Amino acid sequence: MREYDCWFQKQDGEPCVKGGLPERILLAGGGEIFNNAVAEYSELLLRKWGVKTVKLNGFTGERCVVIGVLDEIRSKNLNFSLPASLPPEGFLIRSGDDGLLICGADERGALYGVYRFLALLASGAFSENFETTDSPRSKYRIINHWDEASGFIERGYAGRSLFFKDGEIKYDAARIKDYARLLASTGINIISINNVNVRGEAKRFITEEYLPGVAALSAIFRPFGVRLMLSINFAAPCVIGPLATADPLDEKVAAWWAERARVVYSCIPDLAGFLVKADSEGEPGPFQYGRTHADGANMLAAALKPYGGELIWRCFVYNNSQDWRNWKIDRARAACDVFLPLDGAFSDNVLLQIKYGPLDFQVLEPVTPLLGALKKTRRLIEFQITQEYTGQQIDLCFLPYMWEKVMNFDAAYAETGFKIKELAANGGFEGIEGFAAVANTGLDKNWTGHTLAQANLYGYGRIAWKPDLKALDIAEEWSRLTFGVKQPKTAETVSQILMRSYPAYEKYNAPFGICFMVTPSTHYGPNIEGYEYSKWGTYHRADLHAIGVDRTVRGSGYAALYAPKNAAVFSDPSLCPKEFLLFFHRLPYGRLLANGETLLQNIYDSHFEGVEEAQKMMEDWEALKEAVDGCVYESVLEKFKLQIKNAREWRDQINTYFFRKTGISDAKGRLIYP
Numbered sequence: 099m100r101e102y103d104c105w106f107q108k109q110d111g112e113p114c115v116k117g118g119l120p121e122r123i124l125l126a127g128g129g130e131i132f133n134n135a136v137a138e139y140s141e142l143l144l145r146k147w148g149v150k151t152v153k154l155n156g157f158t159g160e161r162c163v164v165i166g167v168l169d170e171i172r173s174k175n176l177n178f179s180l181p182a183s184l185p186p187e188g189f190l191i192r193s194g195d196d197g198l199l200i201c202g203a204d205e206r207g208a209l210y211g212v213y214r215f216l217a218l219l220a221s222g223a224f225s226e227n228f229e230t231t232d233s234p235r236s237k238y239r240i241i242n243h244w245d246e247a248s249g250f251i252e253r254g255y256a257g258r259s260l261f262f263k264d265g266e267i268k269y270d271a272a273r274i275k276d277y278a279r280l281l282a283s284t285g286i287n288i289i290s291i292n293n294v295n296v297r298g299e300a301k302r303f304i305t306e307e308y309l310p311g312v313a314a315l316s317a318i319f320r321p322f323g324v325r326l327m328l329s330i331n332f333a334a335p336c337v338i339g340p341l342a343t344a345d346p347l348d349e350k351v352a353a354w355w356a357e358r359a360r361v362v363y364s365c366i367p368d369l370a371g372f373l374v375k376a377d378s379e380g381e382p383g384p385f386q387y388g389r390t391h392a393d394g395a396n397m398l399a400a401a402l403k404p405y406g407g408e409l410i411w412r413c414f415v416y417n418n419s420q421d422w423r424n425w426k427i428d429r430a431r432a433a434c435d436v437f438l439p440l441d442g443a444f445s446d447n448v449l450l451q452i453k454y455g456p457l458d459f460q461v462l463e464p465v466t467p468l469l470g471a472l473k474k475t476r477r478l479i480e481f482q483i484t485q486e487y488t489g490q491q492i493d494l495c496f497l498p499y500m501w502e503k504v505m506n507f508d509a510a511y512a513e514t515g516f517k518i519k520e521l522a523a524n525g526g527f528e529g530i531e532g533f534a535a536v537a538n539t540g541l542d543k544n545w546t547g548h549t550l551a552q553a554n555l556y557g558y559g560r561i562a563w564k565p566d567l568k569a570l571d572i573a574e575e576w577s578r579l580t581f582g583v584k585q586p587k588t589a590e591t592v593s594q595i596l597m598r599s600y601p602a603y604e605k606y607n608a609p610f611g612i613c614f615m616v617t618p619s620t621h622y623g624p625n626i627e628g629y630e631y632s633k634w635g636t637y638h639r640a641d642l643h644a645i646g647v648d649r650t651v652r653g654s655g656y657a658a659l660y661a662p663k664n665a666a667v668f669s670d671p672s673l674c675p676k677e678f679l680l681f682f683h684r685l686p687y688g689r690l691l692a693n694g695e696t697l698l699q700n701i702y703d704s705h706f707e708g709v710e711e712a713q714k715m716m717e718d719w720e721a722l723k724e725a726v727d728g729c730v731y732e733s734v735l736e737k738f739k740l741q742i743k744n745a746r747e748w749r750d751q752i753n754t755y756f757f758r759k760t761g762i763s764d765a766k767g768r769l770i771y772p
């Protein structure tokens with residue numbers, strides 16, 4: 099097993115296809131992406147099963163695989179029954195007496211069809227007389243890199259940048275191609291390559307000095323159907339010059355951006371657009387000029403419009419100069435306060451990118467009301483694959499487990515009971531048009547630091563493609579592709595470990611939706627008061643009697659921002675889901691919860707259990723010693739050891755903190771350090 103190959107591991111043995119592996123290819127299509135689909139088929143068949151392919155010039159009557167796009171296959175009169183149409187980027191895979199067909203709606207569809215076919219083969223899910231059609235439910239399936247020109251990655255836990263080094267665009271082209279394959283094989287179609295905090299030389303990526311480098315990079319991704327996007331600095335007209343203002347309503351500023359867009363698109367005609375973090379955590383933005391975020395976004399969108407570019411504008415905007423004594427300021431409200439009044443005010447090539455929770459990728463956060471409340475604004479949901487708050491690729495934390503819950507959140511949109519996954523499948527102005535997520539990849543040889551964190555990258559692509567996929571299905575799929583199907587027990591054990599990892603992490607982390615009990619700045623490991631009195635926000639308000647943030651109308655009023663049905667549930671502590679209890683309510687430690695135990699005892703219990711569960715995951719991994727490649731086995735084992743250390747640290751700091759506050763011991767007599 100080569101960790102580097104991720105879910106494209108070499109497979110032993112022949113997969114089940116009547117008449118053997120289809121090595122003769124009949125082509126029915128053309129174009130850069132299509133040709134790459136065929137090249138990928140040949141390369142992967144050879145690499146995974148040692149089978150050499152041959153291309154046929156015409157139909158010879160021999161058994162073959164037809165790879166094509168629908169219209170071209172139809173025009174060849176090949177005697178296949180074909181569907182009248184397929185949704186964009188979709189495909190049909192069919193095997194039968196008439197041979198094997200991989201038919202894309204378009205070039206991308208053909209590429210995705212090839213990858214799906216190979217995955218089905220590798221995971222033993224392909225059989226004779228098989229037929230499947232599939233297509234992505236959302237148009238935008240985006241990866242955001244937080245890579246800086248220096249090579250450093252903000253919140254990166256897998257080594258340095260794949261794209262940049264020492265202030266330059268510098269990379270290993272073969273590795274980028276392998277990366278493009280990984281992304282495309284899960285359906286990713288856009289990648290923003292530089293950090294949303296645009297620092298250093300990256301501020302100049304939109305200039306003639308750097309654009310040829312960006313263009314060369316985009317040429318590697320293009321055959322994989324992945325378009326590039328650039329993060330830009332709102333103050334670029336001043337930073338790059340020569341203007342003295344970046345005021346979005348100043349004509350000179352608009353003209354400056356129009357000219358920049360012209361130059362950028364002359365180098366990279368298919369650039370997906372610009373991504374902007376404005377008025378957030380020190381980044382410049384329209385507020386500096388007394389303008390709205392619609393003013394800022396629309397001005398930039400107008401510059402991109404002639405080239406078909408989109409402007410993606412992040413909603414991660416909040417006041418980061420707070421005072422803990424003020425109980426009315428609530429960071430959770432901020433995005434709604436800024437963006438809800440602007441619903442309908444954005445141009446048609448603007449998409450708002452909204453973090454799934456109201457704060458910041460915390461372990462337990464309710465889904466933000468903004469996603470469902472906006473009605474006339476195009477939007478994307480933002481996830482974080484890099485594990486900033488979820489264990490930093492030291493602790494195992496299988497994120498699709500949580501993403502599935504987000505997808506199943508009932509947005510109670512217009513009180514019709516839409517779930518986020520249905521909004522995401524809907525598209526258009528009524529829904530969420532796609533997904534963006536912060537990458538977890540870097541130059542480490544296994545791409546993601548923790549080998550099992552590859553499952554998060556894979557899982558993100560799969561959810562963005564099909565929002566109603568279950569985390570368990572993703573875990574099983576990934577485990578089979580990565581660990582093979584010859585010893586089914588191995589993949590089965592790995593997928594079970596993955597599925598238990600998020601709940602275990604939740605248990606030893608901050609309790610019941612309390613956020614940010616982490617070490618300031620690094621965000622790894624516990625520090626209960628670390629952020630509590632800082633200007634970045636106040637998160638738990640624990641004293642000797644009670645803990646939690648009152649976000650009902652008596653408090654910050656955040657809960658009332660939800661549609662009425664959700665607002666009622668979140669506002670009532672007896673109805674509020676347990677995992678968000680302290681996110682919405684300030685409660686005494688002695689409050690009895692549904693299980694008959696006090697709030698405090700629940701906190702103690704979950705922290706003891708969290709450590710036990712982390713230990714159990716490690717034991718289950720140890721049982722795979724003989725079945726898994728030695729290097730992978732050892733590296734994952736090392737991570738588990740560190741994870742257990744971290745889990746114990748969390749357990750002890752949290753339990754001791756509350757023991758000291760309340761003077762109440764664990765009812766079950768377990769050790770809590772005084």
Ligand code: GCU
Nearest residue numbers: 252253294295375379414458
């Ligand atoms: C978090 C993270 C920052 C990042 C920010 C963002 O606050 O800690 O490093 O810049 O999110 O999403 O922009």
